[in-house]
Amino acid sequence: PADRHRWLSKAAALGRGAERPFRELGEVCLVLQRDQEALQWFRKAFQQPGGDADPNAAQTLARLHVRAGNAEDALDVYRLALGAAPDNLALHRSYGQLLLKQGRSADAIHEMQQSAKLAPVAEAAELYIHVAELQQNLGQTGEALRSWESAVALDGSAIAAWRGLATAAAMQSNTPSQLRALQHLSRLDPQNPDWFAKLASLQLADGRSG
Numbered sequence: 001p002a003d004r005h006r007w008l009s010k011a012a013a014l015g016r017g018a019e020r021p022f023r024e025l026g027e028v029c030l031v032l033q034r035d036q037e038a039l040q041w042f043r044k045a046f047q048q049p050g051g052d053a054d055p056n057a058a059q060t061l062a063r064l065h066v067r068a069g070n071a072e073d074a075l076d077v078y079r080l081a082l083g084a085a086p087d088n089l090a091l092h093r094s095y096g097q098l099l100l101k102q103g104r105s106a107d108a109i110h111e112m113q114q115s116a117k118l119a120p121v122a123e124a125a126e127l128y129i130h131v132a133e134l135q136q137n138l139g140q141t142g143e144a145l146r147s148w149e150s151a152v153a154l155d156g157s158a159i160a161a162w163r164g165l166a167t168a169a170a171m172q173s174n175t176p177s178q179l180r181a182l183q184h185l186s187r188l189d190p191q192n193p194d195w196f197a198k199l200a201s202l203q204l205a206d207g208r209s210g
Helices: 002-014 022-031 035-046 055-067 071-084 089-101 105-118 121-137 141-154 159-171 175-188 193-209
Strands: none
Touching (some): 022 035, 035 055, 035 071, 055 071, 055 089, 105 121, 121 141, 141 159, 141 175, 159 175
16 A cells, blocks of 8 residues: 555656546555545545536545544535535435534434435435434424425335324324324234324314314
């Protein structure tokens, strides 16, 4: 790796623009555990000659910023990279995770929703479950109810999603959604007597109110 580092350093000094092997130098520095130098090379790889951000270098550059204790710089990297590659699921996913770690739940929710639009069905359902949980924690019960609905629409066998929908519907006094959720839970998790008891109680109350 050390010999490759010397060779690449010479190539970078002689090369021009995108021909410079900045990413390769950064990767070699990572192997050599020279994080600060790696960060400099990945920053150059990220900054394209035309002013565009290279999404391929973004993930590593952002991780290096986080490792150096510069989370805001990492967030800036993701924002710039997503401007150049708005449909990049990996970038949306990582950006959302970092926002969540930084306690920026509202921004994280937005990114997770963007990720869900791009993700495969199973992952999208999981993302909507996480979004719904965050929204409930923030007191956004109406928004959470819609996210639970999105989750069960994508994965009708997800007990966690139906359980969340039943709870959110109860908080919103949405009896039809609560009944539907409890009916599915009774079928999906028949060993749990709570679903049958809650369903019977709700049906009785709904009959009386009707």
